[in-house]
Amino acid sequence: MQQGRHNIIWIVLDTVRAESTSCYGYKRDTTPFLKSLANESMFYSHAFSSAPWTTPSHAGMFTGTLSVAHQTDRSNERLTPDLPSLATLLGETGYKTVGFSNNAHVSPDFDFDRGFHHFQFNTESYNEPLDGGVPISRIRSNTSDGTWYEQLDEALQYIRDRDGSALKTVGNWIYRKASENGWVGHSDRGAASTNEFVRKFLSNPQDQPFFLYLNYMEGHAPYQSPDEFQYRYTDDPLVSHWSSQEDYFGQTVEDQEQKINALRDQYDGCISYLDSKIEELIEILRQKNQFSNSMVVVTSDHGEAFGEWGLYEHKAGLYNELTHVPLIINTPKSESVDISIPVSNRWLFSTSLKQAGVEVPEHAIDADLLNPSPKPVLMESEGLPYNDWVYDNGVSSRFSKPHEAIVMNNKKYIQYDTDDAELFEIQRESRTNQRFDSEESETMGSKLRELLTDAARSTRSDSCRDDTITEETKSQLRELGYR
Known part of the structure; x- marks a missing residue:
């Protein structure tokens, strides 16, 4: 391997919210291994995703930009060719770029393989073991x-x-x-296959530094993991999961609170399973002598709502349940450090480039998570994609339109296109801790609009707006709950 250049490994735990992990003080010891890893790494207590669902969040991490710039969203889910991806930039400077994804959104069908020398989407993560x-x-x-x-x-x-x-x-x-x-x-959603892929990849001699992206899907509905974990916190896992999501929004599900608690139990079991597989993955890296010379990142693309704020699953809302994500970074030189200032996992783009000795492009924020300094953290949501029944059944109309948020000075300000706004202390985000300081809200709102305007200057063309998505991928996305 080229001297002085470390490997870069991204481990994305799809749909895992920070507050459901042991590292962030959860009531259950769901992630003992991640907690131990955090104790020997840089641990970020207030890390946020840039969006509450997979596509725009990953586009943000892959390009270092916000949705107003990369415009990879529900209307166009393809990764923009107008902004260089991290894999492209690293590949051009001597890195071998490899990806393995269990999420159909992050797949070649949507051009998320751009810049990767090898990218594999695991079609077996949909619980159909027979090829053909x-x-x-x-x-x-x-x-x-x-x-x-x-x-x-x-x-x-x-x-x-x-x-x-x-x-x-x-x-x-x-x-x-x-x-x-x-x-x-019960089987898993691809975690075992992911680790086996890494084992085989590292069995070959690595004569150049590599960027390895991994997506684990067990945290995503239908919350499926092997029996040891599926039954860890519940004796009766639900079969339907969110298949009647309309009824949850409409408050018409029989024994709704009991069912939501059961879903949380299954979700927690899946997170515990993920913890065991990440422990296995790190052991593989150690066995192959690739841990001590790598920057290893553990994070999530977004969280999950279980009825908080009247929301279920994800796709809209910028509250902590949906945007506060785990973030742990271990480097060859890192020591145990707790970072309390708010950060964005979108900054992994510039941090990874700096680690590789590559110049950060002008379109991306020049932030370094390894040497963090206070900066505003921005996030965006397009609003719920559902039909009118959502809003006819008690869901606030503010979620039907785009909304944006800014975190600064340990406060989060959310601005809705309905002209509503909310201001919170980030450590205690709840209805009882909403603040209505008009002067502070005005200051944060003005800063939010200024930064979004600046970000929008990095625009994309319509050249990538190609609707040629395979029927298989469309079906897999519908099965995940995307319409």
Whole structure:
């Protein structure tokens, strides 16, 4: 490996909110390994994502910009070609760039492989183990609501049209049903495959520094992990999860509080499983002599809501449940340090470039998480993508439109396009701790608008707005709850 240049490893725990981990004082010891890792690393107690869902958050980390600049959002989920990605910049300066993702949003279909020498999207993370079958979600979205034999005929025709194996498709369907109903042991969402990928990758001699991006999906609904963890905090895991999300918003789910608590139990079990797999991953790095010469980052792209503020799952809202994320950085020179000033994991872009000795482009904020100084932290949300039933059922209309937030001076200011605004102490973000200091709100609102205007100067063209997304990926995203 080239002397003086360290490897850069990003570990993204999809949908894991900070407050559900032991490192951040959670009531359950969900992440004992991450807590021990934090004790020998740089630990950021107030780290925030730039958006409350995968696509814009990852685009922010990959390009170092906000949504107003990269414009990778619900209307266009492709990673912009107009701004250089971290993988591109590192690859041009001698790094080998490798990625492995279990999330369909972060896949070649959406150009998130741009700049990577090798990028693998794990299609097996959708609980269908037999190769050659047609994804069940694709069949469901391409059959009518007719009688059962009409649906069967349409399904078989759909499988034939795609040169798929009917036998393997049925086998995958049976396996999924058996897993959902607890007739067979639960599998994970790709964490084991991710670690095996890393093991094989590192088995080859590394004659150049590498950038390794890994996405782990167990924290994302449907909160699925092996039985030891699936049943760690609950005796009766829910099968449907958020499939009736409309009913949760409408407060019409029977025993709603009990079901939400059960979902939290499953979520916590998945986070505990992730902790065990990250421990395994770090051990692989140590065995391959790649830990002590690497900058290893553990973070999340966003959090998850379980009814707080009237919100469920993610996609909208800039409260801590959705944007306060874990952030741990271990470098060959780092010591145990607790960083209390607010930071953004979007700054991983510039931090990684500095670590590699690469100049930070003008479009990105010149921030270094290894030598942090107080800077405003910005985040954005497009608003909920759902139909009118959301707002007809008690969800505040302010979530239907874009909203932005700024964190500075240990306070968070959220501005809604409905002209509503909220001001909080970041350590105690709750309805009872909302502040209504008009002068302070005006100052923070003015700073927010100024910084967003500056960020928007790095714009993109429409050249990448290509709607050619495969049906398989569309189906997988619908299965994750994205419409």
